[in-house]
Amino acid sequence: MADARGLVKRRIGMRLWLSGGWLTLLVLAAIFAPLIAPQDPLMQDLFGGRMPPFWEAGSDAAFPLGSDSLGRDVLSRIIYGARVALGVALIAGTLTCLIGSLLGLIAGYFRGWPDMVISRLVDIWMAFPPVLFAILLIAVMGTGLTSIIIAIVVIDWTRFARVIRAEAMSQGAMDYVASAQVAGRKRFSTMLAEILPNVLPTIVVLLTLEMGIAVIVEAILSFVNLSISTDQPTWGSMIAEGRLSIHQAWWVLVFPLITLFLTVLSFSQLGEGLKDHFDPVLR
Amino acid sequence: MTLIRRILLRLLTMAITLFGVAVIVFFVIRVVPGNPIAMMLPPGAGEEDIARLKALYGFDKTIPEQFVIWLTGVLHGDFGTSITTRQPVLQLVLSRLPATIELSIMALVIAVIIGGALALTGTRRRGTRVEGAIDVTNGMALSVPDFLWGLVLILLFGVLWPVFHISGRVSPALDLPFSTNFYLFESVLRLRFDIWADLVSHMFMPSLALAIPLAAIIAQLLKQSLKETMHLDYVTLARTKGYDENHVITREALPNAVLPTLTLIGVQFTFLIGGTVIIERLFSYEGLGNMAIDAVINRDLPLIQGIVILFALIFTVVNLVVDLTYAALNPRLRHG
Numbered sequence: 352m353a354d355a356r357g358l359v360k361r362r363i364g365m366r367l368w369l370s371g372g373w374l375t376l377l378v379l380a381a382i383f384a385p386l387i388a389p390q391d392p393l394m395q396d397l398f399g400g401r402m403p404p405f406w407e408a409g410s411d412a413a414f415p416l417g418s419d420s421l422g423r424d425v426l427s428r429i430i431y432g433a434r435v436a437l438g439v440a441l442i443a444g445t446l447t448c449l450i451g452s453l454l455g456l457i458a459g460y461f462r463g464w465p466d467m468v469i470s471r472l473v474d475i476w477m478a479f480p481p482v483l484f485a486i487l488l489i490a491v492m493g494t495g496l497t498s499i500i501i502a503i504v505v506i507d508w509t510r511f512a513r514v515i516r517a518e519a520m521s522q523g524a525m526d527y528v529a530s531a532q533v534a535g536r537k538r539f540s541t542m543l544a545e546i547l548p549n550v551l552p553t554i555v556v557l558l559t560l561e562m563g564i565a566v567i568v569e570a571i572l573s574f575v576n577l578s579i580s581t582d583q584p585t586w587g588s589m590i591a592e593g594r595l596s597i598h599q600a601w602w603v604l605v606f607p608l609i610t611l612f613l614t615v616l617s618f619s620q621l622g623e624g625l626k627d628h629f630d631p632v633l634r
Numbered sequence: 635m636t637l638i639r640r641i642l643l644r645l646l647t648m649a650i651t652l653f654g655v656a657v658i659v660f661f662v663i664r665v666v667p668g669n670p671i672a673m674m675l676p677p678g679a680g681e682e683d684i685a686r687l688k689a690l691y692g693f694d695k696t697i698p699e700q701f702v703i704w705l706t707g708v709l710h711g712d713f714g715t716s717i718t719t720r721q722p723v724l725q726l727v728l729s730r731l732p733a734t735i736e737l738s739i740m741a742l743v744i745a746v747i748i749g750g751a752l753a754l755t756g757t758r759r760r761g762t763r764v765e766g767a768i769d770v771t772n773g774m775a776l777s778v779p780d781f782l783w784g785l786v787l788i789l790l791f792g793v794l795w796p797v798f799h800i801s802g803r804v805s806p807a808l809d810l811p812f813s814t815n816f817y818l819f820e821s822v823l824r825l826r827f828d829i830w831a832d833l834v835s836h837m838f839m840p841s842l843a844l845a846i847p848l849a850a851i852i853a854q855l856l857k858q859s860l861k862e863t864m865h866l867d868y869v870t871l872a873r874t875k876g877y878d879e880n881h882v883i884t885r886e887a888l889p890n891a892v893l894p895t896l897t898l899i900g901v902q903f904t905f906l907i908g909g910t911v912i913i914e915r916l917f918s919y920e921g922l923g924n925m926a927i928d929a930v931i932n933r934d935l936p937l938i939q940g941i942v943i944l945f946a947l948i949f950t951v952v953n954l955v956v957d958l959t960y961a962a963l964n965p966r967l968r969h970g
Binding site for chain 1: 647650651652654655658659662663773774776777778779781782785786788789792793904907908909910911912915916923926927930931933938941942945946949950
């Protein structure tokens with residue numbers, strides 16, 4: 352058994368290092384985008400359109416991953432696209448986490464009518480196809496970064512609320528909570544001081560997974576051309592353009608797709624790795 | 635709780651949920667800043683025309699009044715008229731629904747086959763490298779959503795090795811002799827296997843994209859339940875009777891291990907249906923989801939309402955069926 356546990360531990364460690372490493376790289380690229388991007392991501396050159404990546408004939412060293420049909424540098428657009436993706440992940444993920452976890456804690460710990468109202472809302476939310484709901488909200492609010500963030504928060508709070516409600520419920524039934532109440536703590540402060548620390552590991556895991564989901568939602572919205580304005584490069588809009596010219600210039604689709612794939616995979620592996628890390632049995 | 639009471643309670647919650655969805659969609663889309671009427675008229679239309687058109691679609695009344703009128707219509711089967719196509723919403727939606735149902739069911743079948751095969755193989759070869767490889771594949775498949783798998787499939791089987799169609803539902807050159815929109819089912823009934831093959835070649839990529847995450851979930855849970863069952867005494871007994879390992883897994887362990895997976899498939903199937911919206915868009919598949927995105931972009935309010943309500947109805951019905959199947963299969967719930 353000790354051997355198996357060692358194996359699991361090693362695998363968790365590698366997973367955390369790899370996914371954490373890629374995300375760190377991406378954050379640095381986003382912060383220092385103007386310094387490291389070889390070209391202006393918006394600069395068009397209609398004569399330099401659809402140049403292949405550096406290892407193929409007819410490439411230009413100034414455009415290492417090639418250029419799209421308007422002659423814009425693919426690498427620079429990916430680097431600048433990381434700003435939008437990570438910005439959305441951070442802001443939308445955190446806000447969703449705060450609102451969803453708070454509602455979940457209230458429903459699970461206070462029970463009674465707050466639980467009834469919140470659970471009923473969750474049921475209604477679960478009957479919406481999420482992508483359609485997101486597109487609908489964007490159509491209503493108009494495109495833009497704020498709209499995307501609001502849409503993600505409005506749609507995804509139930510992910511946190513559902514899980515945290517169940518956890519808060521089982522924590523609330525434990526003796527230490529009862530003794531805190533007997534000792535005279537107010538209910539709301541018991542919730543924050545006693546329940547919250549015990550569900551915090553779950554919240555952290557969910558937050559990491561939610562950031563990956565936010566990146567995907569932003570990409571889907573820019574794919575259907577409902578994200579932010581077209582003069583800001585995003586991975587989703589690059590993929591949408593690449594999808595159209597897939598038979599003429601595969602690199603316009605492939606490189607942003609690989610970036611998006613690795614990013615989503617990293618967030619998810621980081622979340623799973625953290626889950627195992629917090630698991631007392633495995634530890 | 636008896637089964638009848640259980641059903642009645644579920645129907646009641648279902649009605650409340652659907653009403654909630656209707657209220658939210660109705661009010662959310664009426665906060666739209668853009669005026670859908672203005673987009674329908676040619677430039678230079680007078681105030682009079684605008685007023686007439688507003689009255690025609692009921693936009694001149696207050697929002698609660700509009701809601702009552704719309705809800706009364708819906709209860710009578712009238713979902714209003716689409717603004718962009720001027721056709722009844724119900725007719726439009728029903729014409730696209732079969733395409734989405736066929737896609738979802740095909741995806742479900744693929745997911746069950748792949749997931750089941752992986753779970754059985756993993757159990758047969760437990761503790762070996764094969765099981766390790768299956769676990770790693772599952773982890774990958776679960777981490778990445780259907781949208782990205784769709785794009786990967788487009789690259790692999792649409793461009794690198796173009797063996798499947800990656801766009802549309804059926805080749806436009808084909809002459810379709812069908813009287814319903816359930817093309818896939820009807821092509822089998824009419825023994826038109828040429829059309830059937832063309833349909834499958836179009837549907838395989840989008841349905842596989844939808845199936846990959848679900849297949850991974852099935853593989854993971856079923857393998858885990860199988861492994862737990864393999865340690866039970868009756869399985870050991872079957873082994874001592876001399877049955878070979880394949881028989882023990884499929885005939886003895888599987889029937890007892892399958893119930894949790896069936897429940898999970900039911901829940902996950904609604905997520906799969908939700909995924910059709912973007913997958914249909916990605917593969918230009920003429921289903922409900924693709925129509926929904928067009929409706930949102932064109933601000934076709936009556937059509938959006940109709941589609942969202944229909945999706946919500948499908949979700950709640952699937953959940954109800956899952957719940958009842960579970961109750962019927964699980965003796966503790968049936969008699970409890």
